[in-house]
Amino acid sequence: MSAIWVISDSKEVEVIFQSSGIPFSLYGPKDLAMLSGVRFPIDSFPLAFLDMAIEGWREWMRGMRHRVPVICFAPPDLGTAVEAMRLGAADVVDKGLTTERLRADVERHESRAKEREGAFDDIVGRSSVMKDVFSLIKRAAASESNVLITGESGTGKEPTARAIHRWSPRKDNSFMTLNCSAIPDTLLESELFGFEKGAFTGANYTKKGILEMAGGGTVFLDEIGDVSTLFQTKVLRVIQEGEIMRIGGARHTKVDVRIIAATNKDLKLACKRGAFREDLFYRLNVINIHLPALRRRMEDIPILTAHFIKKYAPKRKDIVISDITDEAMHILLNYNFPGNVRELENIIEHSISFAGYPEILPSDLPHALIQSGLKRRIATPKMKDAVASFEKELIWSALQEARGNISRAAATLGIYRQQLQRKIKQLKIAT
Ligand SMILES: Nc1ncnc2c1ncn2[C@@H]1O[C@H](COP(=O)(O)OP(=O)(O)OP(=O)(O)O)[C@@H](O)[C@H]1O
Ligand SMILES: [Mg+2]
Known part of the structure; x- marks a missing residue:
């Protein structure tokens, strides 16, 4: 700040x-x-x-x-x-x-x-669907009910969970995350419930689980759709009884936590198939926040792009990258982002490391994206934009070579000084 x-x-x-x-x-x-x-x-x-x-x-x-x-x-x-x-x-x-x-x-x-300016906490967006999400986050924060955050991979489930915690009365206590994907049950249990010394081979000390450590705070169960039905039963117990027992322990301890869970799976379908306990689903899904796929809120792309440029520009020490050309934005706006916001973030980070000009140009974007953009451009040629973008690149490198000396840059480009000055103004080139 x-x-x-x-x-x-x-x-x-x-x-x-x-x-x-x-x-x-x-x-x-x-x-x-x-x-x-x-x-x-x-x-x-x-x-x-x-x-x-x-x-x-x-x-x-x-x-x-x-x-x-x-x-x-x-x-x-x-x-x-x-x-x-x-x-x-x-x-x-x-x-x-x-x-x-x-x-x-x-x-x-x-x-x-x-x-x-179109953001809530760390979550950027100005589309009406995201505004709805922001108001849901505020309402969820004010209540003590469990929340289930759903949405495709890369739509921002984690920042959403954090925002709920930060806006809730529990904000001064811990926010603890358990990523449930690809972890065997035994490990999940010891993470969540902790264990007593001697509970199993290698348990040389007593360890509190995150449900105990987060006392008075929030526990975020990420990728809850990936856990076994046996583990689901254990989570359900915690929610129903409000108490836990460490592995190898002999007594129950009361815990005061609020549970936020997230998944990119269709849990209702999993319930129908018998892969997810219906009673747990209803316990978690008291409030549902669904994050729409990025392709359903394309109007957020410019503001998200600006956000990520600001985030990654400082990684370049040699040049200050502060914007993206209309031409490159046009390509982004015609892409469908199967990887959602995470993919856009990667694209911008990639482009910033390749950029040689203060604005991201189409040629800085990942190759696959340029290809998909080119295909579309043939269908709807935007000759003027393409020429302007090319001119900008040319003038910029001539100016850099001439160390900002306009007369010298004009001579390299084979045009008159006045002509170059007019172009610089017209194309809004920073000198
Ligand atoms: N609206 C947004 N504003 C700013 N950053 C965002 C937004 N949405 C997502 N991000 C960023 O995109 C990246 C991916 O988001 P996140 O990790 O929350 O995805 P996810 O929904 O949990 O996906 P997965 O199901 O694959 O875990 C993160 O770096 C996150 O900060
Ligand atoms: Mg995630």
């Missing part, structure tokens, strides 16, 4: 911010002139805290309110608090400023900002 702004001249306030661990930049009355200056760093801070005891707080408010959410604190009286709201404060904190209060406020505003 980039630093939040704090406008105050009180030492006490500075100390509170320091002890909160939140990165911040402190400004005082003498910095007010900067607000109208050209050097004002718009967008470089996500949130501002304005001390209403400071002289000129109204001017600060007017200067910042359209650019960033402003939280006003320490109003001298109710009238001034109301005035701050009228002036556009996102919030007025009238009680004392404490580090806890501060952290909670910053967290709340961060997640609100994310929601505005």
Whole structure:
């Protein structure tokens, strides 16, 4: 997170911010002139805290309110608090400023900002189906019921489970994951329930299982569709009785956990076939969150792509990759993503490692994808886009070779300087 702004001249306030661990930049009355200056760093801070005891707080408010959410604190009286709201404060904190209060406020505003730009927690999406998922996550978080998250592989079941936990009253306790796929029953049991010393050969110590360790928190049973019916019976027991017994143990222990399970299998069908216990299915599926396949929400692709570019761009130390060309986006938008978001993430990571230009070009995409894109392009040729993309690449490398010298780059390309300048503007090439 980039630093939040704090406008105050009180030492006490500075100390509170320091002890909160939140990165911040402190400004005082003498910095007010900067607000109208050209050097004002718009967008470089996500949130501002304005001390209403400071002289000129109204001017600060007017200067910042359209650019960033402003939280006003320490109003001298109710009238001034109301005035701050009228002036556009996102919030007025009238009680004392404490580090806890501060952290909670910053967290709340961060997640609100994310929601505005098309994300919930770590989950990015702005399609209406994903908005429905976000509101389901919030409702699931507020309840104590078990949740079953379903969806094809790579649709984001794990971040969904984490978001439910983080938004639930259990958020300050552990979130523990048990990946049930490809693990033999005996190991699953010892992971989940723990064991007593001497329970079996090699049990040289007593170990708590994750159901005990997650006390007061959430246990995420990933790939629950892969477990044996015997193990299902044991999970059902935990849910029904709310207690466990360590392997080799002699007594039951009460556990307080909330279960979130996930699967990419059709559990109803598995129930019909007798491969999954119906009673367990209903116990887990109290709330169902189904994550739609990416091909059913193609409008999320641009925002997801931007998210992954931001995530992987720092891996390149030699070049700053900040965008994707329309041409390359066109190819993504015509692909059907059998591997869903995970596949898109891999594609972007791959492209970033191959890119030689600040924007991802079609030629940076994995080969198979370009092929599928080409086939489609023959059917609907977009000559203009293709030419523009080619020109961009050409001009970019000429500029790089000429170290940004436009006259020299123009000479290499065999065109006039003015012509090149026009192209640079037209194609929005960063120089
Ligand atoms: N909406 C999203 N926004 C951001 N990242 C996402 C989103 N959906 C998925 N991802 C990312 O894609 C990757 C795959 O997601 P995840 O591991 O949750 O898949 P899954 O649904 O559990 O699939 P599987 O059934 O194969 O385990 C992860 O890195 C995850 O963070
Ligand atoms: Mg998974």
